[in-house]
Amino acid sequence: MNLAFTDEDIAFRNEIRAFIEENYPARLRGFADRDDMGKEDFLEWHRILGARGWSAPAWPTQYGGPGWGPTQRYIFGEELARAQTVPILPFGINMVGPVIYTFGTQEQKDRFLPPILKGEEWWCQGYSEPGSGSDLASLKTKAERDGDYYIVNGQKTWTTLAQHADWGFFLVRTKFDGKPQEGISFLLIDMKTPGITVRPIITIDGGHEVNEVWLENVRVPVANLVGQENMGWTCAKFLLAHERSGIAGVARSKVGIKRLKELARAETMEGASLIEDADFSRKIAELEIDLTTLEITELRTLAREQAGKGPGPESSILKIKGTEIQQRLTELAMEAVGNYAAPYVRGFRGDGDNMAVGPDYAHWTSPNYFNMRKTSIYGGSNEIQRNIIAKMVLGL
Structure with missing residues (x-):
């Protein structure tokens, strides 16, 4: 593998570096040493990159990605890290976005992808439950069909920054017999829906980063099901592979x-x-x-x-x-x-x-x-x- 940058790569790096220098908000510099970062602080830089078309380096061009190759994406990440910018939160760009454009309907793509790119909607992840972490297939949050809606009941935990979230992507159980992995579905849930309660978990460093989320008779449109019912495990594995690379x-x-x-x-x-x-x-x-x-x-x-x-x-x-x-x-x-x-x-x-x-x-x-x-x-x-x-x- 040739790791030497070409002249084009160096020009690209200089373009990224100049853009950060000219456009990164001065008030966000030194964010790592602050404990007062709010929702708008995290989203401001995302929106600046989104307006430039750079918020989703790995997305295909047909969904709004910049069409960068591996070297350009590598350089982009290097320059963001060098400038110590506020990171773009992964839940929308790196996690649910790729799931939606890979498994979702055209209506779901049209509705959810543009706001994710622009930093207009904040997402959280509803995977882990008390007793269902590493053994994720044992999850018990259930979604029962009621006409054009699912009625969702259960509890999620360690839900990062759910206190700010507009939407969440949740794994729910829609079938209770057979292999556990075969009864899981992938739902997109509006976090303002009645019946959702977000409760803080204060971590050992004193921060409010994670939460527990309770869902009590939450009505979710069937149109918010990604992929087929009981096939959510496929979406979950796809998402986790992308998440692990970014970690x-x-x-x-x-x-x-x-x-x-x-x-x-x-x-x-x-x-x-x-x-x-x-x-x-x-x-x-x-x-x-x-x-x-x-x-x-x-x-x-x-x-x-x-x-x-x-x-x-x-x-x-x-x-x-x-x-x-x-x-x-x-x-x-x-x-x-x-x-x-x-x-x-x-x-x-x-x-x-x-x-x-x-x-x-x-x-x-x-x-x-x-x-x-x-x-x-x-x-x-x-x-x-x-x-x-x-x-x-x-x-x-």
């Missing part, structure tokens, strides 16, 4: 290593810096080697998709290694700042005699560490991904 986060991990090195170069009270420690430098070097290897795998996956093939077992490899690297980054950051990572309260910046301890760069180390514990679980736990690799690659 890898190679470009942003490269930025994370750069920031980690900056932390390690900071002088300690003794005047030395951690980067001079051979053991710590070795840990960073090992992490960079793993990330470079993962980057090659990501490029192979992009090339496979460009050839018209969906994500294969590579998506599981990307998910496992990508999340492990993300977690190791936060672990090394904790090691780099040492005891300065210990005192943390969300939103606390110090006041009078209660000043936060340590330099500003250390204040977000522990919340990032705690938050990244989840990455090896969501999108299909890493243990499940290893089983998929064993079956699809090794034939076990």
Whole structure:
């Protein structure tokens, strides 16, 4: 594989870089160090990219994608990460959008794809349930047919940012006999429908990122069924393969290593810096080697998709290694700042005699560490991904 950029690639990179510099909202810079991001903050950059036709790099042109090849998509992701922009939330662009244009009706495509592209509607994912996470096929939320509607009852959990969502895509059970996977359907549900209750789950870092969602006699038009009834498992597997590829986060991990090195170069009270420690430098070097290897795998996956093939077992490899690297980054950051990572309260910046301890760069180390514990679980736990690799690659 030739990894050298052509003159056209370099010109494309410069175009992306200039666009970000000229159009990224100044008030959103440094978003990673803020805990006050609201719905409009997340959507503003999405809408700017949507107006330029760049919000969905992987979508086919007939559905509004820019028609980029693997190298262009790679460069685009690199430049967004380099500028540390607010990420486009994956639920619409990377997850339900491809499901709709692959399995949906023309009416569903016309209704839902344009608002997803433009950042006009916020989506959430209703997959996991209490007791149905890694064993997703055991889900119990049911949808019973009543004329032109389904009546939905059940509970979903770990529903990311559902407190902001306009729409949600939900897996529901429409048949109770036979194999569990054969009785699941894929529904699009308006989150303003009577009977839906969103309750916050406050995570260990003090944030309100995830929720539980209760559905009590929620009436959903049959027209919002994607694909055929009882065939939702096909949609679910398709979506999860795309989600896992995106979870890898190679470009942003490269930025994370750069920031980690900056932390390690900071002088300690003794005047030395951690980067001079051979053991710590070795840990960073090992992490960079793993990330470079993962980057090659990501490029192979992009090339496979460009050839018209969906994500294969590579998506599981990307998910496992990508999340492990993300977690190791936060672990090394904790090691780099040492005891300065210990005192943390969300939103606390110090006041009078209660000043936060340590330099500003250390204040977000522990919340990032705690938050990244989840990455090896969501999108299909890493243990499940290893089983998929064993079956699809090794034939076990």
